[in-house]
Amino acid sequence: MRVSDNTNMGVVRDSIQRSRSRMENLQMETATMKKLNKPSDDPVGSAKVLEVRTDKVNNDQFQMNAKLAEAFLDNTDHALEDLSNIVMRAKEIAIGQASSASSTPETRLGVAEEVNQLFQRAIATANRRIGDRYIFGGYKSSTPPVDADGSFRGDDGQMMVEIGREVYIGMNIPGIEAFNTHPEASADYQRIEKTPDGKSPEKEEEQPARRLASEGTPVSGQNANLFQELKALRVGLLTGDLDAIRGTLDRFDQLLGKVVSTRAKIGSRIQGIQGNVNAMERHNITNAQLTSGIEDADMTQVVSDLAKEETVFKSSLASSKHLIQPTLLDFLR
C-alpha cells in the first residue's frame, strides 16, 4: 500500500487527538465524581435521576409533614389523657355522692366547687393550642373551640396531611368527636362537607380505628356531652338531687369509653405515621443507591482507566517520534 506523508501525519494526529479527548472525559469524571454530566451522557438514566430527585425532595417534605402530624397527635393525646383524668375524677365524685349514706349537703357543697374546677380545667384543656392553633377546633383553628359555657364553637374539619405519596392522615381530632358520645346528635354539631369531588382523602388504615371507636360507644342512647355532664353533676350536687347525680354515672362511663377509644384512634394513627416514616427512609436509601448507580462515577474504574489512557497517550507520542522523523532525504547525505 502506498503511504503518503499526509497519511502518516494524519494517523499521528488522529491517535493523539482521540487519546486526548478520552482523557478529557475521564478528567471530567474525576473532577465531578459523576459519570452523568450532561443529559446526553445517559438520556434514560438522566430522566430516572430527575425522577428520583423529585422523589427525594417530596420524601423529605413528607417526613417533615409526618413529624409535624405526629407532634400534633401527641399533643392531642396528652390533652385527651387530661380529659380522661377529669372524667374519672368526676365519676369518683359522683359515686361518692350518689348514695344518701355518704352524702350530706356539706360534702356535696364542698365537692361541687371541685366539680366547678374540673369544668374549668376541661374547658382549658379543650382550648389547648400548639403555637396559635387550637388543636380541637377542626378547621376553625384560630378561635377557641369551647366557650366559657362549655358549648362547642369549632367544626368537625379533618386536617389531612400528606405523609407519603398520596397517603393522607388526619393530624387533628375535632373536639366535637372527643367530647360527645354521639357527635351527630350534639346541638353544637357543624358538619364540614367532604372534598368537592366526593373523594375523601382519608387513609385506608384508619378504618379499623374508626370501627373500634364506634364499638366502644353504646349503639343506642342519647348523646352525652362532657361539659354538659359536668354541669349536670354540679347542679345535682348543689340541689342535692341524688337521682341526677346517679344519672351522670352511666354517662361518665360512656364519655370515658369515648375518650379512651379516641386515644386508641390516635395511637393507631401515630403507628401508621411511624410505619410510613420507616418505609420512606428505606425508600430514600434505595433511591440513593439507584441514583448513585446511575450518575456516580466508579472512581477505581476511572482512575485505572486514566492510568491506562496515559500509557496509551505516551506510547502514541513515542511511536509518533519514529513515524515522523526519517525520510529518504535523511539518508542521502
Add this chain to the structure above:
Amino acid sequence: MTTAKAGIATAGHNISNANTEGYSRQRVTSESQVAQQMAGQGGPYVGEGSKIGRIERINDQYLEKQLREGGRDLAYHEEKQVFLNQTEDVFNEMNGDGLNRLVATFFNDFRKLSNDPTSEAIRQSVRESSQAMVNDFRRIRSEMEQIRSHVDNRIDGYMKELNTQAKELSELNVKIRTAEIAGNEANDLRDRRDQIVKKMSTYVDLSTHTDNNGMVNVDIKGVGPLVTGPNTEKYFVGREAAVPEEGSVANSLQIARSEFSHNYVTSQFRGGKIGALIETRDKEISKVLNRLDELAFSVSRSVNEIHQKGFTADGKTGVNFFKPIASPTDAAQMLSLSDDIRGSVSNIAVALQPGAPGDNRNALALANLQNLHLMNHGKTTLDDFYNSIVSDVGVSSARNKEDLGQQQSINTQLSKVRDQVSGVSIDEETTNLMQFQHAFDASARVIKTADEMLDTILSLKR
C-alpha cells in the same frame, strides 16, 4: 533532457505541495518519439528519444465524491452538535438546580402550607418558590430563543459564503475552460475547483455533474441550480412571518430564490451545515419550546382551576394564582403570578370554605397536582413530562454525538484512502527526483558523447 527536467520540476512541485489541502500529486507521462527512418529508403528506423506526453493529476473522481459527501455529513453533525450542546446546557439539570427541582419545591411548598395554613412565613415561601419557578420557565425560554437567533445568524453567514463560493466556482469554470482550450492541463485549477466544490458541499446537500465543456454544474438537491457553467444563481435570506407547517416561528430567517420572493425554499435545504441549522431551528428547538410552552400552560391552567375553587384568608374565592393564559403559544414566556398573589400572600387560597383558617384542603389539592396525569391527554404527570423533555434533548444530542464519531472515523478512513491515491509521499518524490536526475545526467552524457564525436570528426581534417 527536457523530459527529465519536466520530471524534476513536477517532483519539486509535488514536494512543495505535500501539505496543501486537497492537492493531488502530479506525474509526467513521457512518450517515446515516433521513430524515423535513417539513411533514406530501406534504412533502419531509429528512435528519436522521448517527449513529454502530459502532466497528469493522480486523482480518483469517485473517491473525491465520497469524500465530499463525507465532508458534508461531518459538517452536518458538527454543526448540529454545537447547538445541541448549548441546548443541553440550558437544561442544567444534572447539577441539580434546574426547573425540575423548582417545580418540586413549588408543590412541596403547598404541602408545607397544608401543615400550617395560617403561617404568613410559609405563604411567603409559596410565593417565592412560585416566582422562582416562573423565572426559570422564562430563563429556559429566553435562552432557547437566543440559541435560535444564533442559528439564524449562522444561516445568514453560511448563505453568504455559499453564494461567494458559487461565484468563485463559476469563475474557475471559465478559467479552466480557457486554459484547456489552449491545450494546457489546468491541473492546479482543477484541484482548486474540487476543493471549492468540497467546501460548498459542507454547507448543503449538492449534486454535481460535469458538462460537455468540462464545466462543473452544481445543483442544490431538491431546490434548484446553483452554478451552471459560467453562471450562478443567487439565493437570498430574509426575516419573515411564521411558516407554522414547517415549524418555524415568526421573524426567523428564510431562504428565497430572489430578493422579493415569498416562495421560500428553506425547508428544502437538507444536509450540510445549513441543513443542520435549519433542522435544529425548526425541529429540535421548536419542539423543545413547544413542549415547554405546553407544560407552562398546563401548570398555570390546572393550578388556577383549583386555586379558584378555594377561599383566601380573607374569604375571597375565584382568585387566580397565575395570570390566566389563553393558549399554549408562548406560554412559558407569558407565565407570571397574578396581581392578587403578587399583591398579598393572604390571597393564596388554602381553604375550601370561608372563615376556616385551619382548612387546608385546597392546599392539599394543589400539591396533589404533582401526582395527577395532566399531560399527554392524561397519561403523564407534569414532572414526567418535563423529565422527558430533558431526556429527549439528551437523546438527540447523544445520537448526534454517536453519528458524529462514526462520521469522523469514516472521514479519516476516506482521507487515508484518498492520500493513498493522491497524496504526496516525500520518499517517493525523492526517488523520482533521483531517477530524473540520473536520466538528465545520462542524456547530458549522450550529448557530450555526440559533442566528442563531432570533435573527433573535425580533428580528422588537421
